[in-house]
Amino acid sequence: MMWDEKFETMSTDEMQAFQLAKLQETVSWVYEKIPFYTKKFDELGIKPGDVKELSDLGKLPFTVKHDLRDNYPFGLCAVPMKEVVRVHASSGTTGKPITGPYTADDLNQWTECMARNLTAAGVTSEDIVQNSYGLGLFTGGLGFQQGAERIGCAIIPASSGMTERQITLMKDFGTTVLFATPSYALTIAEKAKDLGVDLRELPVRIGVFGAEPWTMEMRREIEERIGIKAHEAFGLTELMGPGVAFDCSAQDGYLHINEDHVLAEIIDPVTEEVLPLGEKGELIFTAIQRRAMPMIRYRTRDITELKRETCSCGRTLLKMKKVLGRSDDMLIISGVNVFPSQIESILLDVPEVEPQYVLIIRKKGYLDALSVDVEARPEVYDLGEEKLHDVEKEIQSKIRGIIGIGVKVRCVPPKSIERSEGKAKRVFDARKM
Ligand code: DLL
Numbered sequence: 001m002m003w004d005e006k007f008e009t010m011s012t013d014e015m016q017a018f019q020l021a022k023l024q025e026t027v028s029w030v031y032e033k034i035p036f037y038t039k040k041f042d043e044l045g046i047k048p049g050d051v052k053e054l055s056d057l058g059k060l061p062f063t064v065k066h067d068l069r070d071n072y073p074f075g076l077c078a079v080p081m082k083e084v085v086r087v088h089a090s091s092g093t094t095g096k097p098i099t100g101p102y103t104a105d106d107l108n109q110w111t112e113c114m115a116r117n118l119t120a121a122g123v124t125s126e127d128i129v130q131n132s133y134g135l136g137l138f139t140g141g142l143g144f145q146q147g148a149e150r151i152g153c154a155i156i157p158a159s160s161g162m163t164e165r166q167i168t169l170m171k172d173f174g175t176t177v178l179f180a181t182p183s184y185a186l187t188i189a190e191k192a193k194d195l196g197v198d199l200r201e202l203p204v205r206i207g208v209f210g211a212e213p214w215t216m217e218m219r220r221e222i223e224e225r226i227g228i229k230a231h232e233a234f235g236l237t238e239l240m241g242p243g244v245a246f247d248c249s250a251q252d253g254y255l256h257i258n259e260d261h262v263l264a265e266i267i268d269p270v271t272e273e274v275l276p277l278g279e280k281g282e283l284i285f286t287a288i289q290r291r292a293m294p295m296i297r298y299r300t301r302d303i304t305e306l307k308r309e310t311c312s313c314g315r316t317l318l319k320m321k322k323v324l325g326r327s328d329d330m331l332i333i334s335g336v337n338v339f340p341s342q343i344e345s346i347l348l349d350v351p352e353v354e355p356q357y358v359l360i361i362r363k364k365g366y367l368d369a370l371s372v373d374v375e376a377r378p379e380v381y382d383l384g385e386e387k388l389h390d391v392e393k394e395i396q397s398k399i400r401g402i403i404g405i406g407v408k409v410r411c412v413p414p415k416s417i418e419r420s421e422g423k424a425k426r427v428f429d430a431r432k433m
Pocket of ligand 1: 090213243
């Protein structure tokens with residue numbers, strides 16, 4: 001099912017003509033309205049009229065996270081506050097938050113993007129949806145709320161937290177669709193089990209998850225525990241929030257980008273050179289329809305690759321590979337680049353442990369050492385030290401075999417790792433503590 005067949009199945013030629021017109025409008029808009037961009041363009045000797053074709057995008061300057069921080073809170077906002085109808089913000093991990101102001105039309109477009117996302121996941125006006133993303137400054141809560149409202153679903157704005165109540169709501173209200181981060185979905189599943197509630201027997205049939213990296217193995221685990229089909233949303237505060245990209249019935253490890261709203265490029269993060277389709281690098285987005293805070297070539301730090309094909313679902317929208325890591329999450333252990341998601345894939349294939357883990361990086365002499373704490377399943381933990389030691393050794397050797405690094409694995413007691421209600425924090429850098 002599609003929400004906006006015209007744009008979701010548009011031919012590449014038609015789409016690119018549309019994109020060029022929107023890009024030209026946006027470039028003139030930011031040049032005129034946002035002194036930060038006027039200055040950047042002038043320094044590079046670029047005038048809005050120089051954008052004559054889509055490939056001219058490559059001439060434009062990048063925008064990076066610290067540009068948003070330096071211009072906090074509204075230095076990059078192109079409209080007066082009387083035209084702003086909403087402001088979201090993301091706390092990030094360090095420093096000042098990133099703000100996201102919207103005009104009424106920006107909100108409307110975001111809502112449309114979310115309606116596409118949810119429709120692709122199979123959500124319809126018949127559904128009773130439980131929105132367990134944090135409702136507030138975080139774009140997840142209200143973004144999903146608006147999209148589901150546009151479709152006409154019955155919405156339970158549960159927000160995140162109070163997990164026991166989430167389960168009561170699911171049971172009492174007959175929730176058919178769950179919105180949450182993947183790690184919170186797991187927390188809900190675990191709590192239900194503790195309470196003796198089998199979620200697989202409830203009417204819930206679809207989950208739409210995102211806001212953090214999660215592997216295919218994690219997707220299967222969640223699907224099994226809740227008895228649902230797990231779909232995906234991708235996005236970031238700087239660009240609108242969720243709804244930038246979404247998966248479809250193909251579930252082939254790729255997401256469709258709403259490319260009539262955001263232009264995507266992949267660059268080599270070191271040389272900043274634009275890479276061809278199919279090559280892996282840093283994802284860059286340009287928002288071409290927003291008016292309060294359009295972004296020119298925003299460096300997301302997310303690592304992925306792009307693919308253009310007509311999907312088996314019928315959509316022609318550009319595809320990006322599921323994001324499994326950010327350049328700033330990459331660990332360098334004994335000279336090997338490691339993403340936490342690679343460890344997650346391995347752990348989820350080990351039946352003796354729970355999908356609850358943390359990675360700790362320490363300094364060992366001049367080198368960095370990685371240790372992995374993972375929870376043993378209660379019945380395994382009860383078997384005692386010798387068994388745990390065998391499991392630890394097995395995981396260590398799998399990690400050595402697959403990723404090629406030596407790590408220290410510890411099987412920790414059940415429930416000893418903090419549960420997530422939003423974005424899970426799984427990497428602790430003891431070198432910085
Ligand atoms: O996380 C927006 C969102 C809310 C997306 C709900 C999906 C669902 P931020 O808090 O600004 O916005 O964080 C954006 O989160 O650059 C990625 O690194 C990561 N991220 C978001 N969605 C996914 C996903 C929201 N599906 C940052 N897979 C992005 C992997 C994701 N990473």
